[in-house]
Amino acid sequence: MAKQKLRLPRDLRGHVRRAVVKKLAPCVLLLIVFGLVIFFLGDRIFALVPPAVRIGTYIVVMLIPFAVTRVPFCLFDRTFVGKVKKVHVQNEYVAIKGLSGSNLHISRTLVTFVYLTLELSDGKEKTIKAAQGGGFVEEYKPGDTVFHLYGAKHTVVLPETAGDHVECPVCGDDNRAELGECHSCGHTLIKSIHDLV
Numbered sequence: 001m002a003k004q005k006l007r008l009p010r011d012l013r014g015h016v017r018r019a020v021v022k023k024l025a026p027c028v029l030l031l032i033v034f035g036l037v038i039f040f041l042g043d044r045i046f047a048l049v050p051p052a053v054r055i056g057t058y059i060v061v062m063l064i065p066f067a068v069t070r071v072p073f074c075l076f077d078r079t080f081v082g083k084v085k086k087v088h089v090q091n092e093y094v095a096i097k098g099l100s101g102s103n104l105h106i107s108r109t110l111v112t113f114v115y116l117t118l119e120l121s122d123g124k125e126k127t128i129k130a131a132q133g134g135g136f137v138e139e140y141k142p143g144d145t146v147f148h149l150y151g152a153k154h155t156v157v158l159p160e161t162a163g164d165h166v167e168c169p170v171c172g173d174d175n176r177a178e179l180g181e182c183h184s185c186g187h188t189l190i191k192s193i194h195d196l197v
Helices: 010-045 049-068 133-137
Strands: 079-102 102-121 124-133 145-148 155-157
Touching: 010 049, 079 124, 102 133, 124 133, 124 155
Parallel strands: none
Antiparallel strands: 079 102, 079 145, 102 124, 145 155
């Protein structure tokens, strides 16, 4: 089975573009900083290094921003629709940073995450981290169709009937099914897979 091509409404395409730009911005900033350091201080820093090795070092240094920000992996739109095959819960320790006075301290907290095993339109399986918090376990059931918009923090269940509530794919707020846009953020609501293909 071929993968379905998703056709997002214009405002959701704009949201995806903004998400990509947000991930690109730190990489561009680091490239500028590293480039300026190499341009102004490179000859002093690498004064004792042979010219051929110096050029190789410059290239490696300029690749560091791509490795740190993982930009090559961020440029692909990971919007998808899939059918839930399995819902499982996993407890994981998460590091939480906090300030007490002028000291930074890091504590570890046990957090419950909801994972979904999905069957995508091309027949492949994918496991995703859908939500944080045990209260979200009841939200997903095997057989549900879910939609995830790249750059959003939520994976939403597409309603099975016209009377169901609709979750916003961007902010995750519940909306009445008769609404066309989210009452919270104004983005287009996706009510069924037919809105996307």
